[in-house]
Amino acid sequence: MNVHAPLPTTADKPLIDPFGRAITYVRVSVTDRCDFRCVYCMSEDMNFLPKGDLLTLEELDRLCSAFVARGTRKLRITGGEPLVRRDIMKLFQGLSRHLSSGALEELTVTTNGSQLARFAKDLAACGVRRINVSLDTLDPAKFREITRWGDLGKVLAGLDAAQAAGLQVKINAVALAGVNEDEFESMTRWAHGRGMDLTFIEVMPLGDIEAARVDQYLPLTRVQARLSEVFSLEHSDYATGGPARYMRVKETGGRIGFITPLTHNFCESCNRVRVTCTGTLYMCLGQEDAADLRTPLRASESDEALNAAIERAILRKPKGHDFVIDRTTRAPAVGRHMSVTGG
Ligand code: SAM
Ligand code: SF4
Numbered sequence: 001m002n003v004h005a006p007l008p009t010t011a012d013k014p015l016i017d018p019f020g021r022a023i024t025y026v027r028v029s030v031t032d033r034c035d036f037r038c039v040y041c042m043s044e045d046m047n048f049l050p051k052g053d054l055l056t057l058e059e060l061d062r063l064c065s066a067f068v069a070r071g072t073r074k075l076r077i078t079g080g081e082p083l084v085r086r087d088i089m090k091l092f093q094g095l096s097r098h099l100s101s102g103a104l105e106e107l108t109v110t111t112n113g114s115q116l117a118r119f120a121k122d123l124a125a126c127g128v129r130r131i132n133v134s135l136d137t138l139d140p141a142k143f144r145e146i147t148r149w150g151d152l153g154k155v156l157a158g159l160d161a162a163q164a165a166g167l168q169v170k171i172n173a174v175a176l177a178g179v180n181e182d183e184f185e186s187m188t189r190w191a192h193g194r195g196m197d198l199t200f201i202e203v204m205p206l207g208d209i210e211a212a213r214v215d216q217y218l219p220l221t222r223v224q225a226r227l228s229e230v231f232s233l234e235h236s237d238y239a240t241g242g243p244a245r246y247m248r249v250k251e252t253g254g255r256i257g258f259i260t261p262l263t264h265n266f267c268e269s270c271n272r273v274r275v276t277c278t279g280t281l282y283m284c285l286g287q288e289d290a291a292d293l294r295t296p297l298r299a300s301e302s303d304e305a306l307n308a309a310i311e312r313a314i315l316r317k318p319k320g321h322d323f324v325i326d327r328t329t330r331a332p333a334v335g336r337h338m339s340v341t342g343g
Contacts, residue, residue: 013070014070014071015067015070015071015072015310015311015314016314017283017314017315017317018315018317019317019319021269021270021271021317022071022271023070023071023072023271023272023273023314023317024071024072024073024074024241024271025072025073025074025076025241025242025271025272025273026064026067026072026074026075026076026272026273026274026275027075027076027078027272027273027274027275028060028063028064028075028076028077028078028274028275029078029079029080029082029274029275029276029277030060030077030078030079030080030082030085030088030091030277031054031079031080031081031082031084031085031277032048032049032079032080032276032277033048033079033080033081033084033085034079034080034081034084034112035081035084035112035114035115035149035150036081036112036114036147036148036149036150037147037148037149038112038136038146038147038148038150038174039145039146039148039216040146040174040176040203040216044148049277049278053278054277054278055277055278055279055294055297057087057088057090057091057094059279059294059297059298060091060277061091061094061095062297062303062306063275063279063293063297063306064095065095065098066303066306066307066310067310068098068103068104069103069303070307070310072104073104073105073106073241074104074105074106074108074241075095075098075104075106075107075108076108076109076110077091077092077107077108077109077110078109078110079110079277080277081111081112081114081115082109082110082111083109083111083114083115083116083118083119084114084115088119089119089122089123089126092107092109092122092123092126092128093126095107095126096126096127099127100127106129106130106241107126107127107128108128108129108130108131108132109123109128109131109132110131110132110133110134110172111131111132111133111134112133112134112147112150112155113133113134113135113154113155113158113159113162114150114151114154114155114158115158116131116133116155116157116158116159116161116162117154117157117158117160117161120158120161120162120164120165120167121161121165123162123165123167124165124166124167128167129167129168130167130168130169130170130240131162131167131168131169131170132169132170132171132172132199133155133158133159133162133169133170133171133172134171134172134173134174135155135171135172135173136173136174136176136179136180137152137173137179137180137183137187138152138183138186138187138190139152139183140152140153142179142180143155145179146176146179146180159194159196163194163195168196169194169196170196170197170198170199170240170257171187171191171196171197171198171199172199172201172259173187173198173199173200173201174200174201174202174203175200175201175202175203175218175220175223176203176216176218177215177216177217177218178215179216181218181226184200184223184226184227185226185227185230185231188227188231188249188252188254188256189252191254192249192252192253192254193252195254196254197246197254197255197256197257198254198255198256198257199244199256199257199258199259200220200223200256200257200258200259201259202217202218202219202220202259202260203216203217203218204285204286219260220258220259220260221260223258224247224258227249227256231249231250231251231252232249232250232251233247233248233249233250233256234247234248234250235247235248236248236255238255241271242259242272243259243270244257244258244259245257245258245260246258267284267319267320267321268320270284270317270320273313273314273317275293278294279292279293279294279297280292280293280294281293281309281310281313283313283314283316283317283318284317284318284320284321285321286320286321287318287321289316289318291309291310291312291313291316292309293306293309293310293313295309296308296309
């Protein structure tokens with residue numbers, strides 16, 4: 001026996017859940033704060049976490065790196081609005097070492113676009129190649145109504161900066177009954193005209209908001225039916241490792257994605273977990289069960305306890321969520337907002 005050979009550690013083993021799904025994609029929320037107050041995501045008057053509860057940027061780096069060491073190939077930085085966290089580029093700069101080493105395939109971000117004019121170049125310099133920008137309407141007044149505080153002009157300038165920096169942009173739009181229904185065709189033409197894919201998302205029952213979810217909810221089966229009246233939609237095998245199903249639009253040559261947690265459950269192929277800015281690991285977006293990673297992270301400088309906590313948590317990953325939106329189900333499926341868990 002070679003006494004100098006390194007002992008096998010748990011850190012060499014990939015994370016596999018009880019249903020045989022390999023966990024290779026981690027979404028990390030770096031803040032619960034945001035410069036917008038989208039009506040489906042937050043109430044106008046939100047209570048945010050005390051800053052001391054948040055993981056520091058160094059702790060976030062350690063946590064992400066622990067997942068990368070256990071086989072995570074894709075890291076998505078999200079929030080709240082990730083680009084409003086102070087010095088956030090330091091996290092991207094640090095994590096880019098895993099891209100350089102080949103351990104990580106993709107480092108990406110989901111943003112509302114408000115700060116992109118400032119940060120697009122830096123993101124590209126950190127090895128970010130593709131980003132998701134959330135945009136539900138191209139009408140400035142409607143944009144203000146949906147986001148309450150947002151300015152469409154700023155987001156469009158951010159998109160210009162992102163594309164000029166060479167970032168591939170995907171637009172995410174939440175389908176909202178009676179709000180942006182009339183824009184699906186024009187948004188498709190606009191996005192595809194700029195070389196961007198467009199993905200529609202069904203509104204999910206996460207957190208208490210002022211409005212009733214049932215009034216916002218628009219099943220994407222209806223969106224797809226409406227789009228197929230004006231476009232020829234063809235099935236596409238394109239996949240990004242996320243939950244969207246894609247269709248190609250013959251007329252524009254672009255792609256439309258559909259994220260349908262309610263009408264079409266995508267849990268069987270779930271490869272994801274989410275970590276909040278306080279180091280809480282959620283094994284499923286739609287379930288309450290969670291694991292505290294902050295305590296083991298802070299307990300020691302070695303990652304042994306952290307690794308063990310991650311491993312134990314993955315063994316509890318549930319088979320799927322059970323979202324319901326109907327007139328009799330008034331309470332949200334889970335109490336926390338999307339801005340806490342990270343979208
Ligand atoms: N602030 C960033 C943004 O808006 O892109 C990142 C975080 S945001 C929570 C991530 C995504 O979640 C956005 O595309 C947003 O539209 C979506 N989202 C928020 N609340 C939602 C809900 N209740 N149902 C479906 N999507 C939601
Ligand atoms: Fe902020 Fe994004 Fe939530 Fe809108 S969806 S309030 S931009 S976190």
